[in-house]
Amino acid sequence: MSTFQAPKGTYDLLPPASATYLAVREALAEPLRRSGYGYVETPGFENVELFARGVGESTDIVTKEMYAFETKGGDRLALRPEGTASVLRAALEANLHKAGNLPVKLWYSGSYYRYERPQKGRYRHFSQVGAEAIGAEDPALDAELIVLADQAYRSLGLRGFRILLNSLGDRECRPVYREALQEFLRGLDLDEDTRRRVEINPLRVLDDKRRDIQQQLTGVPLLRDYLCEACRAYHDEVRALLSAQGVAFEDDPRLVRGLDYYTRTTFEFVHDGLGSQSAVGGGGRYDGLSEMIGGPALPSVGWALGVDRTVLALEAEGITLQLPPATSVFAVPLGEEARRALFSVVTELRRAGVAADFGYGRRGIKGAMRSADRSGARYTLVAGERDLAEGVAQLKDMESGEQEAVALDAVTDKLRALLGRG
Numbered sequence: 001m002s003t004f005q006a007p008k009g010t011y012d013l014l015p016p017a018s019a020t021y022l023a024v025r026e027a028l029a030e031p032l033r034r035s036g037y038g039y040v041e042t043p044g045f046e047n048v049e050l051f052a053r054g055v056g057e058s059t060d061i062v063t064k065e066m067y068a069f070e071t072k073g074g075d076r077l078a079l080r081p082e083g084t085a086s087v088l089r090a091a092l093e094a095n096l097h098k099a100g101n102l103p104v105k106l107w108y109s110g111s112y113y114r115y116e117r118p119q120k121g122r123y124r125h126f127s128q129v130g131a132e133a134i135g136a137e138d139p140a141l142d143a144e145l146i147v148l149a150d151q152a153y154r155s156l157g158l159r160g161f162r163i164l165l166n167s168l169g170d171r172e173c174r175p176v177y178r179e180a181l182q183e184f185l186r187g188l189d190l191d192e193d194t195r196r197r198v199e200i201n202p203l204r205v206l207d208d209k210r211r212d213i214q215q216q217l218t219g220v221p222l223l224r225d226y227l228c229e230a231c232r233a234y235h236d237e238v239r240a241l242l243s244a245q246g247v248a249f250e251d252d253p254r255l256v257r258g259l260d261y262y263t264r265t266t267f268e269f270v271h272d273g274l275g276s277q278s279a280v281g282g283g284g285r286y287d288g289l290s291e292m293i294g295g296p297a298l299p300s301v302g303w304a305l306g307v308d309r310t311v312l313a314l315e316a317e318g319i320t321l322q323l324p325p326a327t328s329v330f331a332v333p334l335g336e337e338a339r340r341a342l343f344s345v346v347t348e349l350r351r352a353g354v355a356a357d358f359g360y361g362r363r364g365i366k367g368a369m370r371s372a373d374r375s376g377a378r379y380t381l382v383a384g385e386r387d388l389a390e391g392v393a394q395l396k397d398m399e400s401g402e403q404e405a406v407a408l409d410a411v412t413d414k415l416r417a418l419l420g421r422g
Contacts, residue, residue, distance in 0.1 A: 009116065009124030015326070021127070023321050024310050025109055027156050028129040031148040037107040037131055042086040044111070048076040053292050054085035054261055065114040079113035083130040084261070084286065084302055085293065091134055092295040102135035103300070109307075121277030121312055130283075132302035134290075139234050142265040142285060142301050143241035149269060149281060149303055150247050156310070157319045161280060163248065164268045166255040167235035168203070169227050170287065174263075177226035178202060188216045203256045209276075222253040231264055238265055261286040265301065271309070273316030280313050281305030328419055329356040330372035334365060334384035341408065342383055342393065348412050354419060373398065379415060383408075 006012055013021055048068050055062055067079040080086050096104045109129045116122055133141050185198045197204050257266050266284030283303025290298035331346045333339040349356040359368040372380045383393040392405040406414050
């Protein structure tokens with residue numbers, strides 16, 4: 001037993017379960033690769049102010065959940081709690097928006113960190129795949145990202161998720177709604193922290209999951225009733241584009257998401273099989289974020305999908321992904337000469353694209369065959385002194401039990417043909 005354990009609220013990914021996580025990441029990213037999104041990777045930590053300005057100083061993420069620290073040089077840094085602000089910062093720093101081809105379309109995959117109360121589906125270290133389309137204001141771009149996420153989930157076999165959709169308005173209509181919402185909220189029985197939030201960012205109160213708060217929100221003014229004509233027309237076009245592609249969604253007038261930078265389109269993917277932590281992903285348009293962090297006006301839209309939550313959704317629906325075996329061929333050498341000969345064969349198989357493993361440790365035939373069986377390999381390659389004298393190895397089909405002698409110099413071609421790689 002190790003002296004150390006993983007920190008509270010974190011987890012280790014280990015085989016064989018880790019193969020499912022990798023497959024989920026690939027599935028979430030694949031539609032993006034086909035749609036012009038290039039890969040971006042940012043540091044695991046950034047300047048604290050990037051998140052304070054971008055995510056919002058009144059959000060729980062910044063006030064309660066961010067891992068912030070001071071370096072030996074006196075810099076104030078934070079482990080990234082989300083991906084959008086970092087990706088936009090990187091794009092601005094590299095002047096990608098000046099290359100003349102807008103929108104800049106980027107996707108990313110990585111770990112994020114929030115100091116939250118750990119529970120199933122909510123961790124202090126979690127994994128996401130995200131996408132950002134930077135520098136264009138077009139309802140087709142909003143619809144594209146929602147469609148791509150829908151395709152990704154469906155490619156995994158998921159059917160029990162729902163898409164919630166709302167519009168948060170813009171700089172023209174949001175202030176009018178803000179005043180009406182504040183007037184309503186000031187009349188409620190709220191704790192001191194929530195009252196302070198009413199004055200800083202009242203929309204965040206709509207996102208409060210506490211039952212006593214939600215019960216008081218009956219009759220709360222809804223932003224959809226305050227949208228200006230431009231925002232209403234924009235939202236109607238997003239809805240029409242989604243409907244035309246057969247992507248079902250539900251209008252949710254209280255959906256605001258947990259970050260301050262969203263404008264106009266906002267959406268969330270929820271799965272009813274996950275209990276209280278039902279959101280598996282979400283995103284929206286953030287037309288003012290670039291200016292908040294010191295950049296030019298760059299209307300943008302994006303999303304982040306939780307890898308951890310998606311795996312839980314698969315489990316909730318009883319879906320087991322059909323993953324390729326980690327090992328297709330397992331070589332069992334009997335004796336030192338056979339070790340050298342089969343090691344060369346295994347190396348050749350790997351170079352030919354065949355997943356192959358080797359019986360290390362100089363174990364006997366029984367122990368080596370047990371390892372071959374545990375590896376899940378379809379074929380086992382066994383060779384001893386007599387086999388080498390004849391220039392062959394014994395190839396055994398682990399499913400049928402059939403065995404045949406194959407010339408050592410023909411093993412790779414034979415196995416490639418058997419495994420459909422010829």
